[in-house]
Structure formats: C-alpha cells, structure tokens
Amino acid sequence: MSLYHEAAEFLVSSSSGGGSLKSRVFKKKNLKSPPNQLYALVLESCKWSPVIKEVIEKSDLLKLERKLTPPLSLLLVHDLLLAKKGIALPQSHGLRASVERHRGRLTSELTRARLRRKAASIAELKEQIDKESAGEEANYPRWVRVNAVKSSLEAQLETTFSTFTRASSVQDVINKPGKHLFIDPHVPNLLAITSGTDLTKTEAYTSGKIILQDKASCFPAYLLDPRSEDGDLIDACAAPGNKTTHLAAILKEHQPEFETSPQTIYAFEKDSRRAQTLEKMVTTAGSKPTTRIGFGQDFLQVDPHAERYKSVGALLLDPSCSGSGIVGRDSMPELHLPELSSTTEKETAGKMSKRKRKHVEVEAEPLNVMVDDDGNETVMKSDQDLEARLEALSAFQLTLLTHAFRFPSATKITYSTCSVHMQENERVVMRALQSDIAKERNWRIMLRKDQVTGMKEWPVRGLTSACGDDGDIADACIRSYKDDGQGVMGFFVAGFMRIGARDAGSGDDDEGPYLRDDDGAIMRDVLGMPVLKSTGIPVSLNARDEVGSEGEKQENHDEEDEEDEEDEEDDNSSSDNSAAEIATDARYQQEVGVLSIIEDEWQGCGD
C-alpha cells in the first residue's frame, strides 16, 4: 500500500474522533510507510485542506480523474503544490500522473486561492494557515526554562532572546504580533515567549542551556525546594527528565559556599527505553555528575531501607496519569474534503465501494479513547469506564506515594500529575494522609504558608469539596487548568512534610548528616553553618576550591557511579522491557520533541 493510501486511511479516520493522530500513527502496527513521514503528511494536508479543497473543486480535478477519491486527491495535490520534493511516487505511477497532468490548472487555482486570502506569497499564506490551524495551542505561550547548571537568565536574555521585545504579561505574549517574552513572576529562571518560535535549532537548546518545559511542569521541583541539608534526592518516575534536570539546577543554585557532602539525585525510570532518553537529557543538561539513573528500575522495587538511600531527604513523585491536562493532546486541524458534484459523487462512491474499499477503509472508531501520558489507550464507552480507569490510576499513584513515605530520612515530598481529575489529585492526597504509614511517620500536607514564595503566591488552588471540605488542605494543593488564563497546561501538585518526626526503629541517622532541634530544623552556629551529627561541630568554612580540585572530586564520583551502575544493572535484571513505543507517548514526545521531522509544528507543552 502506498504512502498516500495509508495516509488517506488516517486522514478520514482522524475526523471521526478518538485518540490523537500522533498516538494512532505511532501505535499502528505493520505500517508500510515511515511513521514520521506519514504523520507529517496527514497533519500538513489537514492544515492546508481549506485551501486545497477550493483548488481541487475549482479545477474540476475529481470530475476529470474519476479514479481519485477526495482524501487521495487532497494528499496528492498537497504534495504536488507544497511539498519540497513533490509527490513521493515514481514518475510512472498512475496516481502521480493523474494529478501531475493537471499541474497548470492546479497551480493557477492555488494562486487564486492565495490572492483571495490577500497573502502576498506562499510563505505568507503558510503563516495564515499555521495560525488558523493552531487550535487550542494558539492560546499558550512557549515556556522556556533557563538551565542554571549551564547558563543564567541574564546570559540568555542577552543572547538567545536578544531580539525579543519584553511584554508586560503572558496574555501580551500570546496576543501581540511579533516576538515577545515575559519573565515569569512565580518560577525562577522561566520565560514565556511567543508560541510557534522554533528554538530547537538554537545553540542554547542543543547545548542544554535552555529546556522547553511548561510552567506548571516546573512546579514540583520548585515546590520541593531541595537544599544541601536535604541530602540525596529521588525522582521516582523520571523520564524524560524535565524535573530531574530541574532538581539538579535548583541544587546548583542552592549550593552553599562552604564544603558540604556531595548530593546525588537518584532518578528511577521503569521503562528502559525512556530511561535512555532520560540519560540523554540529563547529559545534555549537564546534570550527569549529580544524577544516577535507575535504568528500567521500578520505584516500587526500591528498598527504602537500603544503605544507599539512607541520606535521601526529599523525593519528587510525578507518576503516570490520565494526561487530561495536556494542551493539544487531541488537536487535529479540521479536515475540509473536496466535494464531488452530485452525479459524480454517486458514481465515485459506487466505484470506491467496489474497487478502493480495501485501501480507504475507515476504521471503526470507539466512542472515546483515553490516551494516558504513557501513550496507553483505553476505550471509554461510558462514564463508568472512565471512573474505573481513574480509580485504577489513583490506586497506582497512591501506592507510589505511600512507598515514598517509607524512606527513613525523607522530610519532603512533592506529588504531581498532569491530570485535572480530582480522583488522581486531591483524592490521592487525602487517602495518602489517612494512610497508616503517614500517621506512623508524621507526614502532613505542606501548607500554603510553608511553601516557596512563588507557589504560595500562585492563585489557583485545590478543590475543597474533594478535600473533605478541609480548606487548609485544599489551599495547600496547587492546581492549574488549561483554560484558566494563566497560559499553562492542566496540572496538580501537592507537597508533604515531615517535621519534628522521629523515626522509630531506624536509629539516629535517619534525618541526614546534621543535628536537628525538637522541631526538626537543622541546628546552625552563629554564622548559619549547619552542625554535623558526626562531630558536633559546624561544617568547615573552607571555600570549595581550597578543599581540592573539582576535577579530583568529579573523578571520584564517576568511579562511584560506575560501581553503582553495575549494582543497578544487577538490580534491574528482571525489569520490564516490554514498554509501549516511545514514539506513542504523547506527553513524552511533547517533552522531548522527538519528531524532528515536524519540528516546525512542534508546539508541545515541553513538560
């Protein structure tokens, strides 16, 4: 089957709803054409369909070429008139010939269609088309996090964004013509820039100085606020690594002047293929020295009491979820198919049913398909189906969260989803707080007053009704909705704290290397230096470069890494490698920008 026949199937089935085009193309088994090429062809043809429909109808192409169906004609004319390399079929191929022999007529009709739209050139027409077809993504800026491990906001404003005009609000960035930027008032080192700006080819992007990450997706690491006294960190569900690299950047910014024990971020990822992307991202972002990746490692199989994790003071938990908050998940421009005159329509329909049915068969689409953020599709035939799916996700999320509660030295946790369903959010929080392990270890919600400034000030909070009418817990929960005017994706995050807790049974060494007072706060001397448990004296005031060269330290850490990687390989020998195709994970693709072929279209949330 040719590229065009396969594309025609997707084109027609895309208009009948259910699942995103991206997940349908990349999940389809036994495709003959390269998925990237297929996806780009269907998406582009759909975007251009209002114009091409006019061109085909006015040139009478379907009357003159009775073998062509409307979807096939749309795809072929798109490639003839707009693709750089023209129609991707051999010159002698019948389909190609049936369109190419009308090149003159079709080209003149395209010029007329362009002039009717008052576009001076095809490039100008393309701009119009891109804007009209941007769907809900047109209402969002492109969020860019400056990676403090490799650069600074100031440096990026002077280089990558030097030609951007400062806007006074996110709404101005969205609405004003031209290239604008706005420095986010809540999350440090975050910028909103005009959407549609392709940064993927800039030096800053390719070298990891900037990371495309939705604002809401920056909340969990920022809320966790890891500091040197928190010891080691865990990112329990880490790929593709936006939050892991954000944690590393925050650690770098919080690094004290004086010498402290090096901190490690343990980043676990159950899916081995995604773990490889995680590694790439961590490497590009310059966070490799501080990060140890658990390739294919299920967080639930990690023993909280293992020696290696005894200094883990803070955990970030961002598990798989329904992905209902993702922007542009199902966005597919409206399809405009050329129409046949009524007599031709009947004839062609008859022919199609006999001859072409095997090519242009439209797959029966389920009523509604939920594509979660791991790319798994679940058919939803009723509200009960949706409720059952959410309940299953909620139970899995709760298990992960209560597992995180078990780490003996942990005093801070953030839990997040990109879902807007309370079942995956407030309900998980409430159940976690009521769990035996939470009570046993004195975990409580991180109240709004205890949160970092930007999160305290963020206006959109949890649902009181879903928190048993407890206003304080609802206020502690942080939410965002796609349509709340803040220009961010739908998201949820809550923090948990364990202050003043004593961990029965795990000895004195369960809360990191420093002495703590009765409230759990780290004890410091007059200069603010934390006092070490081991010596009873404050840590040394030696500047970092007086203690030994960074090179030496790095080398030691690397050796340790190698040993640990070997251990981890052993740990993971039984890991599950049968994960869904990376390319089918919508959120995942948005996060990493995997589809370089359609980078121009890439408007993902970057989460």
Ligand SMILES: C[S@@+](CC[C@H](N)C(=O)[O-])C[C@H]1O[C@@H](n2cnc3c(N)ncnc32)[C@H](O)[C@@H]1O
């Ligand atoms: C929502 S994504 C994480 C996104 C990531 N935090 C980021 O910001 O880039 C969830 C990830 O958790 C992984 N995952 C799911 N269950 C897991 C488990 N039990 N242990 C480790 N990873 C898990 C999934 O494979 C998926 O890659």
